[in-house]
Amino acid sequence: MEKHALIVAGGSGNRMGSNVPxxxxxxxxxxxxxxxxxxxxxxxxxxxxxxxxxEAQFAYWQQLCVQFQFKVPHRLVAGGSVRFNSVKNxxxxxxxxxxxxxxxxxxxxxxxxxxxxxxxxxxxKGNAIPALPLIETLREVSPExxxxxxxxxxxxxxxxxxxxxxxxxxxxxxxxNPAFTDDAMVLEQLGRPINLVDGNRENIxxxxxxxxxxxxxxxxxxx
Amino acid sequence: MEKHALIVAGGSGNRMGSNVPxxxxxxxxxxxxxxxxxxxxxxxxxxxxxxxxxEAQFAYWQQLCVQFQFKVPHRLVAGGSVRFNSVKNxxxxxxxxxxxxxxxxxxxxxxxxxxxxxxxxxxxKGNAIPALPLIETLREVSPExxxxxxxxxxxxxxxxxxxxxxxxxxxxxxxxNPAFTDDAMVLEQLGRPINLVDGNRENIxxxxxxxxxxxxxxxxxxx
Numbered sequence: 001m002e003k004h005a006l007i008v009a010g011g012s013g014n015r016m017g018s019n020v021p022x023x024x025x026x027x028x029x030x031x032x033x034x035x036x037x038x039x040x041x042x043x044x045x046x047x048x049x050x051x052x053x054x055e056a057q058f059a060y061w062q063q064l065c066v067q068f069q070f071k072v073p074h075r076l077v078a079g080g081s082v083r084f085n086s087v088k089n090x091x092x093x094x095x096x097x098x099x100x101x102x103x104x105x106x107x108x109x110x111x112x113x114x115x116x117x118x119x120x121x122x123x124x125k126g127n128a129i130p131a132l133p134l135i136e137t138l139r140e141v142s143p144e145x146x147x148x149x150x151x152x153x154x155x156x157x158x159x160x161x162x163x164x165x166x167x168x169x170x171x172x173x174x175x176x177n178p179a180f181t182d183d184a185m186v187l188e189q190l191g192r193p194i195n196l197v198d199g200n201r202e203n204i205x206x207x208x209x210x211x212x213x214x215x216x217x218x219x220x221x222x223x
Numbered sequence: 224m225e226k227h228a229l230i231v232a233g234g235s236g237n238r239m240g241s242n243v244p245x246x247x248x249x250x251x252x253x254x255x256x257x258x259x260x261x262x263x264x265x266x267x268x269x270x271x272x273x274x275x276x277x278e279a280q281f282a283y284w285q286q287l288c289v290q291f292q293f294k295v296p297h298r299l300v301a302g303g304s305v306r307f308n309s310v311k312n313x314x315x316x317x318x319x320x321x322x323x324x325x326x327x328x329x330x331x332x333x334x335x336x337x338x339x340x341x342x343x344x345x346x347x348k349g350n351a352i353p354a355l356p357l358i359e360t361l362r363e364v365s366p367e368x369x370x371x372x373x374x375x376x377x378x379x380x381x382x383x384x385x386x387x388x389x390x391x392x393x394x395x396x397x398x399x400n401p402a403f404t405d406d407a408m409v410l411e412q413l414g415r416p417i418n419l420v421d422g423n424r425e426n427i428x429x430x431x432x433x434x435x436x437x438x439x440x441x442x443x444x445x446x
Contacts, residue, residue: 131364132359136379136380136428137379137405138377138378138379139354139377139378140376141376141377142376145416146416148405148407150402153365154361154362154363154364156361158359179373181371181374182371184360184362185360188370196362201431201433208424210425210440210441213440214440217433217436217439217440218433218437
């Protein structure tokens, strides 16, 4: 069954501010985004890769690819104003069927076992997403009050989220809802049950500058 | 107003297994637990400190104190079979009133501003706990199914959790409930509203060996 990777980095150019976007920061001497794409390449070097980036970052990315002699073949697709539109644009560029792994460009620590679990479950059941138990105590807040929530009833969700290509394209043809925080929520609109597999704890999302130091510390732990 | 710190480390000796308990592992050359107690000492060196440890670890701890010339004055109290009993034992050793900060021994990265916010809010309202927005997408799971949960309705809770001494002693006189995962949940049984203040993201709980590497990476970021 054909496998695709859809790597999404930077919902919109206006997040850039005055700083270098997180996906281009160096981790062990290589831009974060290249590490991420290398993970998929090493997992399966026949996988079709699509990178969704804000169009304003295309030239910079192409310059980085030359500078770092980046060899992973990929299509470059322009992102939209919000993540939903970026994923939708990326999906439109994928022809054929099979499975697609939608993954945050700033999660360079996804492990090979996590990728394997996601693809195997998705092959069997049409979708799979990686989940982890919560470590911290959880409270539910409202404008008026807050109360303890039973953390054992919840899991934290990462990426890659792997889907049957036709199914996720159908879900993304439905209207955008600002409540979507991941792709599984989009698919859920079709009434499909979502399948959870174990993630790997190191697979953090690089959102703060200090996360780069954490990622460097975790690097040697990831297969 | 008098300030107390109640540092809780290791619910029971049987967690030790064959490995050194996390609270004794070295971080930048010093046992994690000493870093934690140093944080409170540097915040206020007149603060009364109580350390709750499994009794089986007393001798080892005292040996570490000599070896590392650890000078923070503290009372040593024997822990119970579960965390609830450990905290209860610690509280029983505190005389007088004022405020008590109940803190995980394996959170050596609590910042001075977090301590300040907790004590100031608790002085004003009787209790305060540090909270942080969730980064990962959240799903609610049941044996039958799972569904997206709105992560903006939830926060993750850390320690120190600071309380009026009399109030938290009263709460801990009520029966134990295995659903308790923190001290605020115990106080909540009295019908008291819980006050949230901002925590600091670096204030992680050292639960896995790899968390030590993370803590070392974050060390320089904490005031």
